[in-house]
Amino acid sequence: MKKNINLIISLLCITVFVHNLFYAVPLISQNLYGVQAVYAKADDTLPLISDGSSVDYMSYIPEMKCSRQVEKALSVRNPEISVDAKAALLIDAKTGKVLYHKNALEPIFPASTAKILTALVVLDWCKTSEVVKIGNEVNLIPYDSSRAGLRAGDKLKVYNLLEAMLLPSGNDAAYALAVHVGRKELKDNKADAMSAIREFTRLMNDKARDLGAENSCFISPDGYDAIGQYSTAYDMGRIGLQALKSKTITKIVKERTTTIKMANGRTLPLWNTNALINKDSVWYESHVIGLKTGTTSLAGRCLISAAQTDKGLVLSVIMNSSSQGRWNDSLRLLKYGRKVMSTNK
Structure with a gap:
């Protein structure tokens, strides 16, 4: 025995x-x-970063720019708020006014918060009712990626893939969406997955610039650390503000759990990684409506979140915080933002 x-x-x-x-x-x-790496900035030689301690990744990041518009936006008197995060931002989502900032223009790694931008690009190109057949691209993601559990051959609607990407932070879903949209842009349904992903990341960077995110370069659709990939708290705030205008995104990120039913009968249960909307969590806050978590070895613990106030929404960006810090930091900023907005006439 x-x-x-x-x-x-x-x-x-x-x-x-x-x-x-x-x-x-x-x-x-x-x-x-x-x-050659799956992703490419220009010459197809910039790989994913599995071990940041062995790579001089900062040498690939240019000096951050500060336009007069951004300088003016950040010329506010900060309240006495202490956060663990390396970089942070708080914005009145209705007016776009910055209420608090910390190292807002310092380069950071976006981790899975980049999936907000991925979702925006997808919605520019796709109807949520479109059906996508999953291919072998889901096997390209690094072994330590977060997964939704997709398999080659699965058929899902774009809406369900967005759920799979934004709730459990499925890198497999991000790849599937990137390949689908990339092939659309290339006008080639048979384009290889890597070519489609590269085309999708080009669309990500175009979208980021359109939104005023001038100090960002996205190389991966899932936000996995990559040489040459960077952003700032300010830029991620610009991207987050745009996401709040999307009914599809805001509807999805409010969900705590959901179950996707596929055509072949297989079901896929999904759980949101955001503790602020989990009623069983000590960090639960009833006014919070999302948006997205992010975690990698280089990025630390990140969270872009938004909360309802009687005057509109307030958006918080926490980048490179600690395990508990990202929740506490976010709640601290959102509480202050709700107080400011409720007292403003």
């Missing part, structure tokens, strides 16, 4: 090892064998 148990345990360990190795192959091949 004991031998049988040991045999079962050994087989399970081997299965887990093979599964993880399968997903790790794209990342390993990029780092060890010089294979």
Whole structure:
């Protein structure tokens, strides 16, 4: 009996090892064998970052610009609020007025908060009712990515893929959406996944510039750390403000849980990673409506959130905070923002 148990345990360990190795192959091949990265800024030689301690990633980041408009926006007297985050921003979403800022123009890594921009680009190009067939692009994501659980061959509506990307922060969903839109832009339904993803990231950067995010470069549709990818708290605030104008995005990010039912009968349960909207969490805040979490080794713990006030919405951007800090930082800023907006006539 004991031998049988040991045999079962050994087989399970081997299965887990093979599964993880399968997903790790794209990342390993990029780092060890010089294979070109999935993403490309210009010359197809900028890889994903699996270990930030071994890469001089700051050398790829240019000096941040500060236009007169941005300088004026940030020329406000900060309240005495302390946050753990390396960079932070608080904005009156109705007027666009900055209420608080900390290192708002310093380069940061967006992590999965970049998926807000991905969602905006997708909605520019797709109807939410469009059906997307999932391909092998979902196997390109690094082994340590967050996943929604998509499989090649699945068929989902764009709306459901947005749920899969924004709630559990599925990198697999981000890739599937990027390939779908990239092929649309290329006018080639058979374009290879890497070419489609590169085209999609070009659209991301075009969109970011249109929104006034001038100090950003997006290389991955899921926000996974990559050499040459960066943003700022101010830029992510611009992107967040645009997301608040989308009924589709704001509807999705309010959801705590949902279940996607696919045509083949398979179901996919999804849970929101945002503790501020989880009623069972100690950080729950009833006025919060989203938006998106983000976590990577370089980005730290991030959260772009918004809360309702009697005068409109207030948007908080927390970048590179601690595990508990991103929740406490966000609640601290949102509480102040709600107070300011309620007292303003």
